[in-house]
Each structure stands twice: as C-alpha cells, then as structure tokens.
Amino acid sequence: MSDRIFGAFGVLLALGYAWATLQIEESFLSDAVGPKAFPLIIAGILGLSSLAIFLRPDEEPKWPALGRLAEIAAAVVVMILYAQFLPVAGFVIATAVAAAYLTWRLGTAPLAAVLTGVLTSVGIYVVFHLVLGLSLARGPLGF
Amino acid sequence: MDMLASLGDGFAIALTWQNLGLALLGCFLGTIMGALPGLGPSNGVAILIPLAFTLGLGATPSLILLTSVYYGAMYGGRISSILLNIPGDEPAMMTCLDGYPMAQKGRAGQALSLSGIASFVGAFLATWGLILLAPQLVKIALLFGPAEYFALFALAFATLGGVSSTNQAKSAFAAMLGLGLAMIGVDTQTGVPRLTFGEVHLYDGLDFLVAIVGLFALSEVFIFLERRHGSAEAEAREVRVGRLTPSWSMLKNCTPTMLRTSLLGFIAGVLPGAGASLGSFISYSMEKRLVDRDGTFGTGDPRGVAAPEAGNNAAAGGALVPMLALGVPGSGTTAVLLAVLLSLNITPGPLLFANNPDVVWGLIAALFIANFMLLAMNIPMVGLFTRVLMVPPRILMPVVAMVSFVGIYGISGSSFDLLVMIAFGVAGWVLRKLDVPLVPVILGTLLGNTMENNLRRAVTIDNGNWWTLFDSPLAIALWSIAAIGFILPLFLSRVVKRGMHERRDEEGAVQD
Numbered sequence: 263m264s265d266r267i268f269g270a271f272g273v274l275l276a277l278g279y280a281w282a283t284l285q286i287e288e289s290f291l292s293d294a295v296g297p298k299a300f301p302l303i304i305a306g307i308l309g310l311s312s313l314a315i316f317l318r319p320d321e322e323p324k325w326p327a328l329g330r331l332a333e334i335a336a337a338v339v340v341m342i343l344y345a346q347f348l349p350v351a352g353f354v355i356a357t358a359v360a361a362a363y364l365t366w367r368l369g370t371a372p373l374a375a376v377l378t379g380v381l382t383s384v385g386i387y388v389v390f391h392l393v394l395g396l397s398l399a400r401g402p403l404g405f
Numbered sequence: 406m407d408m409l410a411s412l413g414d415g416f417a418i419a420l421t422w423q424n425l426g427l428a429l430l431g432c433f434l435g436t437i438m439g440a441l442p443g444l445g446p447s448n449g450v451a452i453l454i455p456l457a458f459t460l461g462l463g464a465t466p467s468l469i470l471l472t473s474v475y476y477g478a479m480y481g482g483r484i485s486s487i488l489l490n491i492p493g494d495e496p497a498m499m500t501c502l503d504g505y506p507m508a509q510k511g512r513a514g515q516a517l518s519l520s521g522i523a524s525f526v527g528a529f530l531a532t533w534g535l536i537l538l539a540p541q542l543v544k545i546a547l548l549f550g551p552a553e554y555f556a557l558f559a560l561a562f563a564t565l566g567g568v569s570s571t572n573q574a575k576s577a578f579a580a581m582l583g584l585g586l587a588m589i590g591v592d593t594q595t596g597v598p599r600l601t602f603g604e605v606h607l608y609d610g611l612d613f614l615v616a617i618v619g620l621f622a623l624s625e626v627f628i629f630l631e632r633r634h635g636s637a638e639a640e641a642r643e644v645r646v647g648r649l650t651p652s653w654s655m656l657k658n659c660t661p662t663m664l665r666t667s668l669l670g671f672i673a674g675v676l677p678g679a680g681a682s683l684g685s686f687i688s689y690s691m692e693k694r695l696v697d698r699d700g701t702f703g704t705g706d707p708r709g710v711a712a713p714e715a716g717n718n719a720a721a722g723g724a725l726v727p728m729l730a731l732g733v734p735g736s737g738t739t740a741v742l743l744a745v746l747l748s749l750n751i752t753p754g755p756l757l758f759a760n761n762p763d764v765v766w767g768l769i770a771a772l773f774i775a776n777f778m779l780l781a782m783n784i785p786m787v788g789l790f791t792r793v794l795m796v797p798p799r800i801l802m803p804v805v806a807m808v809s810f811v812g813i814y815g816i817s818g819s820s821f822d823l824l825v826m827i828a829f830g831v832a833g834w835v836l837r838k839l840d841v842p843l844v845p846v847i848l849g850t851l852l853g854n855t856m857e858n859n860l861r862r863a864v865t866i867d868n869g870n871w872w873t874l875f876d877s878p879l880a881i882a883l884w885s886i887a888a889i890g891f892i893l894p895l896f897l898s899r900v901v902k903r904g905m906h907e908r909r910d911e912e913g914a915v916q917d
Contacts (some may be wrong), residue, residue: 268839272578279585289595294869295861297592297599304588308581314574323838326631337630338831341623341806345823348814357810359804367630368799379539382804386811396459396815 265319272312280305291327335368352401353391358383408536415766419774420464427470428771431779435477437634440485440790443629443798444805445494446681446721447477447737447844448478448621452805454614454745455812464749465764469771471745472725475738476528476772479681479721480779483520484790486511486678496681496717499689503702503709510705514787516647519707520714521783522656523663525776527715530667531674531722532772536727538675539758539765546755551863552874557885558856561733564677564890572893575841583849584856586611594861606821613744613850615813616824620843621741621831622809627834629802649784651707659711662692669904670716674723675762677890678735681720688716722772729753729765735853737844744851 283301325331344360362379364372390396418421418424450471457467482497487504500520507516549557562580589600590610666688673684692712693702704710721738728734732754734743746753751761760767783790804898813826833843860874867873875881 264839279600282602286592286599287597289597292595293861294865297595297597299583300857301588301599304581304585307577308585311574311577311581315572315578318574320572320575320840323840325838330631334627334630334831334834338625338827341810341827341830342824345812345820345827348810348823349820353811357807359430361807364626364630364803364806365799368802378800379803381798382807386804386807390456390459390811390815394456394460396456396811397818398811399814399818404910 263318264322264325265315269312269316269319270314273309276305276309279308296379320396337364337367348399350401352403353398354387354401355381355401356399357386408540411762411766412536412770413485414762415768415770418763418767419469419770419829424466424469425774426452427466428473428775429778431470431473432477432775434780435479436481436782436790437483437778437793438474439478439481439483439497440489440493440793441796441801442485442489442493443625443802445482446475447498447741448625449789450474450479450738450741450745451614451617451621452808452812454741454748455616455815457745458748459815462594464746464751464761465767465771467654467749468743468764468768469775471742472768472772473775473778475742476718476721476775477779478738479528479718480521480524480783481790482650482717483524483710484787485794487516487520487710488791489794495902496685496720497713497719498682499685499713500710502689502713503704503706506703506705507707507710512705513650515655516705516707517787518649518711518784519655519659521780521787522651523659523711523714524718524783525780526663527667527670527718527720528722528776528779529773530664531719532769532776534671534675534719535722535726535772536735536769536807539726539730540728543755546731548879549755550877551866552876553618553880553883555856555863555874556861556880556887557731557733558852558859560883560887560890561677561735561848561852563887565735565848566844569581572840573837573891576845577891579841580845580849583846583851584853585849586616586846587613587850587853588857591856606819610854611825611850612817613847614816614821615826616850617741617744617811617847618813618831619826620833620846621737622805623826624833624837624843625828626802626806627830628837629798631834635911649787651655655707659708662696662708663711666692666712666716667719670719671723673716673727674720674735675780677727677733677735677840680724680738684720684723685713685717729757729768730755730890732757732855734848737847740847740851744847747851809912810829830869855874 278303283298283305286297288296340360340363344356348356358379361382362375365378366372366375387398391398435449438444439446452804453471453474457470478494479496482493483500483504485491485493486497486500490501490505492498492501504520507513565576565580589607591598591608592743598608669688669691670684673687674681689709689712692708696708724736728743730737732752734740743753751757751764772778809821813822836843863873864871875884
C-alpha cells in the first residue's frame with residue numbers, strides 16, 4: 263500500500279514538475295535545446311518510474327506506531343523553531359535548548375538532558391567558534 | 406617513470422606539517438565515525454565538509470583531511486562488527502559473520518589486529534591500483550566530447566542502483582529526483598529562472614551541501630528517534646579484547662586470501678554503482694566458495710575476517726578511480742568527496758590530472774601516508790576506539806544534528822538553508838523507509854547541471870540534431886553499457902540482493 267501511495271505521489275510530482283517546467287519563460291536568446299527540454303525528460307522518466315513503483319509495489323515497510331511518528335514530527339518542529347530562533351537567541355542558548363530536547367526524547371533523564379544539552383552547546387561553541395574561528399549566530403548576549 | 410616522479414612530487418606536497426596533521430586528525434575522526442553505529446563514511450565526511458571550509462583550507466589539504474576520514478571510516482567499521490556483532494557502517498556488515506564468533510571465542514584482539522592488517526593490505530594495493538589505472542582512464546576520457554559525457558552520466562545513473570538496490574524503478578526515481586532538484590535556479594545558458602516559484606533564495610539553486618548533510622546526517626537522527634534507540638549496545642555486553650597480535654601462521658594462512666580479495670574489491674570499487682559494501686560482500690562470498698573446505702566460515706575463521714576487510718578497503722580505493730579520472734563517482738562517499746571538489750571550484754575529470762597535478766598526486770601520496778597512520782593507530786590503539794563505542798546514541802545523535810546545523814549555518818549564515826536541510830532530512834527519512842536509495846539523489850543534485858550543459862552543448866554543436874547523442878562508436882558503447890547495466894540487475898541479481906539484504910544492518914548507516 264505504501265508503495266502505491268508513493269507511486270501515485272510520484273506521478274503527480276512528475277506532472278507538477280512538467281507543468282512548472284512549461285511555465286518557464288523562455289528568453290529570446292536561446293540555444294537549440296532551450297531551458298525546458300532537459301527538465302521535461304526528467305519529468306518523463308520520473309513519471310515512468312513512479313508508474314512502475316505504483317504497478318509493482320515492494321513489500322510493505324515497517325512504519326512506526328503513531329506515537330513514534332508524533333515524536334519525529336515534534337523533533338522536526340523543534341528543529342524548525344531552532345532554525346528560526348537561531349539568529350534571535352544566539353547560538354549557545356538555541357543549541358542548548360534543541361540538543362537538550364533531542365537527547366531527552368532519545369531517553370536521557372530530564373535533568374541529565376539539560377546538562378547534556380548545555381555541555382553539547384558549549385562544547386561545540388568552544389571547538390568551532392573559539393578554536394576554529396567559525397562565525398556562529400550572535401545572540402543579544404554576545405554568544 | 407613519469408608516474409614515480411609525479412608521485413614523488415605528491416609526497417613533497419603531502420609531507421608538510423599541516424597536511425600530516427590533517428591526515429592524522431582525519432584518520433582518527435574517521436576511525437571513530439566508522440566504529441560508531443549510525444555514523445558511516447558518507448555522513449561522517451558530509452558533516453566535516455563545512456569544517457574543512459571554515460578552516461580556510463585549500464583544495465589539497467581539504468581533500469587530504471576528508472579522504473583520510475573516508476579511509477579511516479573503512480577501517481573503523483570493523484571494530485563494532487567484531488566486538489558487538491553490529492556493523493559500524495554498511496561495508497563492515499560481512500565482517501560480523503566471522504569476526505563476532507572469533508570474539509566470542511576470546512580472540513577479539515586477534516580478529517581486530519588481523520582485520521586491521523587486512524584493511525591495510527586492501528587499501529595499500531588499491532592505492533597502487535589507483536595510480537596505475539587512473540591515468541589510463543584519463544587517456545580514454547580525453548577522447549570524450551559532450552555527447553560522450555552525456556552518455557557517461559546516463560551510464561552512471563543507470564548502473565548506480567546496480568546489483569545492490571532492491572528495485573530499479575526506485576533507483577531511477579531517486580536519480581530523477583536528484584536531477585530535478587538540480588534544475589532549480591537560474592538557467593546558466595539563457596539566464597531565465599527555472600522552477601523557483603518566485604523564491605529569491607532559490608535563484609542560486611539548491612546548495613548540494615545542504616542536501617547532502619540533510620539526507621545523510623539528519624535522516625539518521627530521525628531513524629534513531631523513530632526507534633528510540635538511545636543506549637549503547639556496548640553497555641550491556643562486556644567488551645574484552647584479549648591478545649592483540651595475530652600469530653605468524655594465521656597471517657601466512659590469510660595472505661593469499663587478502664591478496665585475492667584486494668584485487669576483487671578493487672574491481673568492485675572501480676565499477677560504477679558497486680562501492681565498498683558490494684566489494685566486501687563479493688570478497689567474502691568468493692573466499693567462502695574458494696577456500697572453505699571444512700565449513701569453518703561463519704564460525705570464526707580468520708580468513709573470513711580478512712576477506713571482507715581487505716575487500717571493502719580495496720573497494721574504497723577503487724571507487725576513487727572513476728571519481729578522479731572521469732568526475733563520475735560510483736558510490737555515496739565518493740559522491741560526497743565530489744561535492745567537496747566542486748565547492749572548491751575544482752572540476753574532477755581528465756583535465757584535473759593535467760591542470761591540477763598537485764591536487765591529484767598530493768592526494769594519492771596522502772592516501773599512502775594515511776594508510777600507514779591507520780595501521781599504526783588501529784593495532785595498538787584499538788582499545789581506545791572500543792571505549793568510544795560506549796558513547797550512547799542518545800548523546801551522540803543530538804551532537805550530530807547540532808554539528809550539521811553549525812556547519813551549514815557556518816557556510817551560508819542563512820536560516821533558509823537550515824529549513825531546506827530539515828526538509829531534506831525528513832525526505833531522506835521517508836525515502837529510506839520506502840527503500841529508495843539516497844546515493845542517486847545526491848549524485849543527481851551534484852551532476853545535474855553538468856549533465857544538462859553537456860547535452861545542450863552536444864545538440865547545439867550539431868545544429869539541433871538530437872541524434873548526435875548516438876553518433877560516435879564510443880557514445881553507442883556507453884549507451885549500451887548503460888542499458889545493460891540497468892536491465893541486467895532486473896534478472897541477474899536476485900541472488901546477490903537476497904544475500905546482501907539478509908545481512909543488511911538494521912540501524913543502518915547509509916550506504917558507503
């Protein structure tokens with residue numbers, strides 16, 4: 263079933279891709295092939311392979327239970343928030359929070375998780391910023 | 406003796422304090438990454454790329470650092486295979502078969518040192534193979550025009566799924582996905598934006614480093630979250646190493662095995678789409694068929710440890726041949742190394758040998774040096790690396806995630822790239838669940854624009870005649886190999902696939 267959905271999604275993706283390609287505005291100065299031909303070939307093969315996946319699906323993969331899926335979704339949300347707040351909060355604070363969350367969800371006890379998060383963050387800051395001189399996001403506190 | 410003179414120059418370049426230090430650092434980090442389940446050669450190299458950039462390293466030093474990591478990871482993978490029966494990375498899965506039984510018999514130390522020596526033999530011979538074969542391949546590649554190059558890229562994609570993928574349709578899907586992503590951005594020839602949907606950040610195209618780190622490193626974090634697999638296996642089991650030196654008779658016994666499997670592994674590495682996992686698989690199967698008269702393979706036969714290790718390290722060296730000589734990598738990690746070269750504005754391929762001999766020969770010399778360092782590091786210091794196995798993934802994985810973020814942010818300083826990377830991480834997780842290989846996606850994003858440029862150049866030169874693609878004998882030969890390489894696995898490789906999938910490692914570092 264998963265492969266059928268995947269195949270159908272692939273066919274739609276290929277159609278969408280072909281449609282988006284046709285929307286490209288060609289410049290009046292163009293070579294013999296133009297900017298559309300190669301993307302159209304890609305869309306064609308993409309569609310064919312998706313069709314093959316749809317018609318001859320593999321065995322069902324083992325999907326995780328709903329709770330685990332929610333776990334992954336939550337981690338994605340945390341990462342997105344991290345990406346957004348990184349320039350605002352500064353590297354050390356944002357990283358400590360995100361790392362603490364991840365290690366907590368992977369099974370570290372809450373207090374230990376906070377400690378691990380802070381150590382991870384400070385460790386990376388020391389190695390990458392202070393030692394190697396990589397520019398990291400600066401927060402209001404200067405780190 | 407042109408070659409030896411070039412090699413001499415290479416040593417002159419590699420033997421600076423900075424380069425030696427980088428090789429040492431790379432070997433050390435690589436071995437750790439190889440040993441830790443969940444970090445393999447490809448994601449290990451991927452998260453270190455930004456580091457190489459921010460250190461402001463030039464082309465040769467960055468390559469030395471990252472290929473040392475690559476070779477080191479190939480060495481390191483065996484440690485957890487032998488001690489824990491969990492492959493540290495995919496190429497090391499065959500080492501479990503005889504390595505773990507040896508460890509159970511209290512001969513873990515011997516298995517570790519023997520496999521270290523086998524790794525050395527494999528990698529050492531493969532580096533010589535690289536020196537001998539790559540210049541020959543370059544001579545052929547110099548005959549290539551744009552049409553032949555286009556056919557060569559098609560060949561790479563057609564064979565990439567090759568024998569090890571489960572489903573050719575899925576490898577084709579993955580390759581097209583990668584190529585399709587590469588099309589995003591301003592068209593280099595006419596200057597019109599393509600598939601950007603008006604998003605200014607996309608005009609430059611997607612940065613393939615962002616795609617690589619997301620697909621390889623972040624998806625691994627999601628896999629661990631899904632299984633909530635946070636504790637180290639090493640905690641539960643006692644890791645006893647025992648005597649570290651293999652006896653002479655054991656070494657003598659294994660020498661023919663190591664030599665045979667090095668050759669076989671090297672060939673497997675050079676062929677497109679095979680890579681180190683297949684190298685170790687074929688090596689083990691062949692040795693079993695050839696010398697296993699008493700049925701001792703699988704019960705802790707030293708030859709069964711030596712065979713896959715020599716095989717996978719030789720394949721790692723072999724995989725560098727098409728990457729350097731043609732600019733078309735055949736495996737995941739060499740694709741990541743290609744990304745490094747491209748970001749440094751160096752185009753691999755035949756001209757690399759003519760224009761940047763310092764990069765090529767410096768790299769080759771560094772491979773020899775790294776190999777000796779790894780041998781020295783892996784036999785006496787193996788105890789140190791077994792300690793590393795105690796670090797539980799619940800601490801390691803957040804570090805991997807955060808280092809990935811730091812690296813990408815360090816390159817571009819934009820939150821948008823971080824979001825793109827997260828999207829790639831999620832996509833990578835879904836694709837891995839659906840058994841879609843990730844290496845063709847990476848290769849597609851890397852090679853897409855070059856491939857299209859060659860197509861357009863070829864057709865434009867011939868005034869819009871598309872048949873020019875099939876015009877020369879060389880091009881026809883390449884197309885035929887591509888077609889055979891795509892169709893043959895549909896019939897032939899059921900057996901190989903089944904064999905490899907039984908051994909596939911569950912926690913799974915991505916392919917080499």
